Amino acid sequence: MSTQTAEGGEEYLNSMNFRSLIEWLTAEALLSRPEDPLAFIRTIASEKLALRSSGENYNPEHAMAYIKQCYAEASASADENGRLCLRPKRDNLVTTSGENAANKRAALLEKLIQAFRIITMQLDPFEATNSIIKQTCKILNCERATLFKLDAARHVLNLSVAEGAAEISVPIGKGIAGIVASSGKLINIANAYADPNFDSQYDMQTGYHTRSILCVPVRNGNGNIVGVMQALNRVGNEKDGGFTDMDEEVMTILAAQAGIALQNAQNHKTALQAQKKVTEVLDIVKAMHSDLGINSLIFTVTHRIQTLIDSDRCSLYLLDKNKGELWTLQGEVDIRIPSNMGISGAVAEEGKVINLLNAYDDPRFNKEYDQKLGYKTQTILALPLRGKNHDVIGVLQLLNKTDGVFTSDDEEILGVFLSIAGPILENSSLFLKAKENTDENEMMGRKLQHKPAKAFDPEMNEIKEGEDDGEEE
CATH class of the missing domain: 3.30.450.40 (GAF domain)
Structure with a gap:
């Protein structure tokens, strides 16, 4: 058994050209002499990964190419006596490809900050919600986005506003949005129709075709779930058509901002309504006078x-x-x-x-x-x-x-x-x-109770009042 395992391991190392990878890492370390070898390896590995085209897998032939490139650069840096020169410290060095990734992240962060400014400027709950949805579609590059608000009393999610969608309600625990509301956990689905929890009824009613879904919980400042945000149909992701890990991170940040913005807008609305109600109560009281x-x-x-x-x-x-x-x-x-x-x-x-x-x-x-x-x-x-x-x-x-x-x-x-x-x-x-009506009824009751008895006088052909034999009690 152990011989077969060893032989299998050797076959794997050969198939991956792993020895060449080790030789390349060793050569890079000797030329750079890093203070932190692990951080150094992470840096140069990240550089090579960033150079891959979208969706490209590891190719064993790359390892030999890495070695050749390393030796060629070392030879080019040799002095007049043929001695190799040490490279600058590269533990935290970022290459051009790394700079591109950092630039993309910085650009995304700038978009998020701009979105926050737009969202927080809205004090009306509807306008705040509408801004959240529009910014979500813009930043995530998705076809549609929806925001459900939690009705805790009725245990349902009500669709507050949506980009291209009609009003609907979703029971807690049902469908993708309902499950996110009950579990408080993010759901990312690349193929909606392959997921058993996806409800295709809405697609059938509207003619829309949902492909990918990214759904996250919305929490208020106290950390309580107050709603659910959902993005549909990621555009421009050629790898699998679904939402990426970065999209999940961005959506989570947007949901957190949405929770705070909605709470602030609702507090503002409540304060205005309270002031208006006090005024209206006083007007009603005046009318009653x-x-x-x-x-x-x-x-x-x-x-x-x-x-x-x-x-x-x-x-x-x-x-x-x-x-x-x-x-x-x-x-x-x-x-x-x-x-x-x-x-x-x-x-x-x-x-x-x-x-x-x-x-x-x-x-x-x-x-x-x-x-x-x-x-x-x-x-x-x-x-x-x-x-x-x-x-x-x-x-x-x-x-x-x-x-x-x-x-x-x-x-x-x-x-x-x-x-x-x-x-x-x-x-x-x-x-x-x-x-007054009640008092009259009471008085009438007393009179009927204590009135002298009446007798019929055949001569007068009328009812006569009899004599009262005692005092009223």
Whole structure:
């Protein structure tokens, strides 16, 4: 067995002309006398590799050519007495080919810096995203690029913007982008259709043909995954048509910059929205102080709150404790629902905020209303409305946030609004009307309970009131 292994090794060394390689390295070392032989070998080997044409493999005949070139250069440097002169130290020497590689890398770095400047100048999230995509296509020399944003609440990736693509959503863990989002690891595929995780459905719908894919996770400043960047169809790589190791490095850098840029843009947008919401809340409060009718007051509050929070629907219910009902007006229609049922009922009874990501997952949600109206309730935010004594006097309910889910910021701004609006509504004609109706019902109940019994007088053909035998208790 050992003889066969030795013979096999000798055959390999002969086939690779390895002895000539060793002779060449030895000659180079003797002529240069490097202080660090390993660094020296790395330098001269890198020089030879850089001289190869794209895709060229090792040729055993090259080793002999290296020796001949080395000896020829040594002979040319001999003095008048034929003595060979030592070469300059070459541990860190870079040849012309190495300089070309360094120049390419420097040019790429310059492009990246320029891209960062363009990206970071955008404070609008959409514009920032659009800049990231355009710069990615330009620097990586690819046909298309896409940026997915993570919707953690719904466990999907939403296509924010793409070069030449339409809006789509990808479940976490599904497809190339979904797998990158769940694993946090880069994926580089030279042949998309040969990969079992590639979903060709989008290609079939659009007529586009995806060949190569480079997909990397996008992280925010805290290192959390907030999205995925994807480049499609590398152009100009004759070797295998796919993305290179350098492309992976560049894409990773771009993704890191994208995460920071998107976070900064979102923070800027959030700050502007918060300022705008405060102003709008004050405007709503001012409108509530004006002498509005019942319908106008409810319409003003619900319509403007719906716009403020960007929800699909908004309802304001007042609590009638004596009847055990929540009631509101829609036009001239008086709508009443039990105060111990549904999401609004739960808020009225418990006095706590309810924020649902999926209404159908909560057993308190009444699906019959959706079925009757043909409506699909997804997200719900319901908050208690309190009066001067902090008692619950009503419920504000919003359905289906337009751009995702109701956030803690939505809860906070509505909480501030309701703390101001509660006492105002409690003293409004709307609430007083409800209280008046309730008081009238209570009084009517007492009168019916304590009114003297009536008897029928056949002569007078009428009902007479009997005498009260005792005092009212």
